[in-house]
Amino acid sequence: MQSGADKSGTIAILDRLVAFPTICGTSNADLIDWVEQYLVATGARVERVPGDAEGRSSLFATIGPDGPDGIILSAHSDVVPVAGQDWTTDPFRLTARDGRLYGRGSSDMKGFLACMLTAAASAGRRTLRRPLHLAISHDEELGCLGVRSLLRALGQQGVTATGCVVGEPTEMGVAVAHKGKIALKITCHGRAAHSANPFRGQNAIVLASEMVIAAGRMQDHIRQVETHDGRFEVPFSTVQIGLIDGGTALNIVPDRCVIMAEIRLLPGYDGADYVAWLHDAARRITDDGARGGITVEIVNAYPGLASSGDGGILATGLRHARQNKTGVIDFGTEAGLFESELGIPCIVCGPGSISRAHKADEYILPAELAEGDRFLAGILDDLCAEPGA
Structure with a gap:
């Protein structure tokens, strides 16, 4: 660790975690090896769950007795890339400066993971009457991909708990809801031709532009017809066009253009009607194939979180966070999947701030x-x- 920061306890663990460059979409094996050894040393029973992609794994650890009445602490091990960002410190070396601890993942969310490991070490020295579980996933930053293999394994084993704390950075506020997401790939197929006579071809970029307009109209429709949820900064579901890729040369009528889009859904909406809207728009734009073709494909989706707000893990979270009210967050987490796949009630609560995440000089405070x-x-x-008691 740079600049002489305290090297004991949770900060020392965070120092070690930040040093693993577990960028989403790459191997997290070295970090998982280290964490597995750490947890075994605490006396935890540790299961390593292979991911669906090579070189990625998740961990599930239990300390204390077996039983259905434990609590799960959940964190993801991956971080977003640093390429193209203007860092003033080494992003993969925890650096203490001006009272802050800089490093990629310090807030999102290796800070909470470090706290989890500190708690595990303490649990190993005490007598637990109910189990403490730790769930550590991968590739969360790619759309909550890596946790799915972990949840499948836990579901097959019949693992359950009274609640789960997903420790995303909420500044220790207790969040009970967030939006879900559908990621879409819209592929527009035209017909190539020499640009000297573009009427001999079918311009896929033009088809794509009409789909962008259709998505904008759908957004207007959503704003008007959805029941707004005033807890969110944007109180309705949103449609976002994030990427467009088409054409090969200026003098060629492009025969293919790909749009990457997402729909962020209020809790309780599955988005099926909105995907159907886009399919219908594709048919209208192409005149059912007379003007080329447009396919709409769901490439990833995860559900929102809509906690019931009744007792259990919520009461526990509020009491220990010293809060008397709940909130919502605008970003997605794995909490909705824990609830939908395993039926385990969740809250989202952790140290750090999401406002510092995904950009240069990410930091957390001691x-x-x-x-x-x-x-x-x-x-x-x-x-x-x-x-x-």
């Missing part, structure tokens, strides 16, 4: 890590308490 440690220590006390 005091925020200390708050994360205090929060998890309270949960651990609950797991050690006599029933009814």
Whole structure:
């Protein structure tokens, strides 16, 4: 660690975690090896779950007795890329400067993972009456991809718990809802021709532009007809065109253009009607094939989170976060998948701020890590308490 920061406890663990360049879409094997060894040393029972992609794995660890009444702490091990960003420090070396700890993933979300490992070490020295579980996934930043193989494995084993804390950076606020997402690939097929007579071809970029306009009209429709949820900054579902790729040369009528788009859905919406809208638009634009073809493909999707707000993990989270109200977050997490796939109630609560994530000079404050440690220590006390205490 640079600049003489405290090298003990959670900060020392974070220092080690940041040093693993676990960029999403690449191997996380070295980090998983290190964390697995760390957890085994605490006395945890650790299962390594291979991912669907080569070189990626998840971990599920349990400390304490077996049983259905434990609590899961959940974090992802991957981080977003640093390429093209103007960092003033080495992004993969935790650097203490001006009271901040800089490093990729420090807030999102290796800070919480470090707090989890500190809690695991403490749990290994105590007598738990209910189990503490730790779930560590991969490739969350690609659309919650890596956690799916982990959840399949846990589902096959019949693992359950009274609740799950997904420790994304919420500044220790307790979030009970976030939007879901559908990622779409819209491929427009035209017909190539020499640009000297473009009427002999069918311009795929023109088809794509009409699909962009159709998506904009759908956004207007959504704004008008959806029941707004005023808890969110944008209180309705949104449509975003993120990437367009088409054409090979200026003097060739392009025969292919690809649009990458996403729909961010209010909790409770599955988006099927909106995907159907885009399919219908594709048929109208191409005149059912007379003007080429347009395909609309779902490449990824994850559900939103809509906690019931009743007791259990929510009451636990509010008590130990020292909060008396809940909130929502605008970004997606794995929490909706834990609820939909395993039926485990979730909250999202962790140290750091999402406003610092995904950009240069990401950082977390030592005091925020200390708050994360205090929060998890309270949960651990609950797991050690006599029933009814």
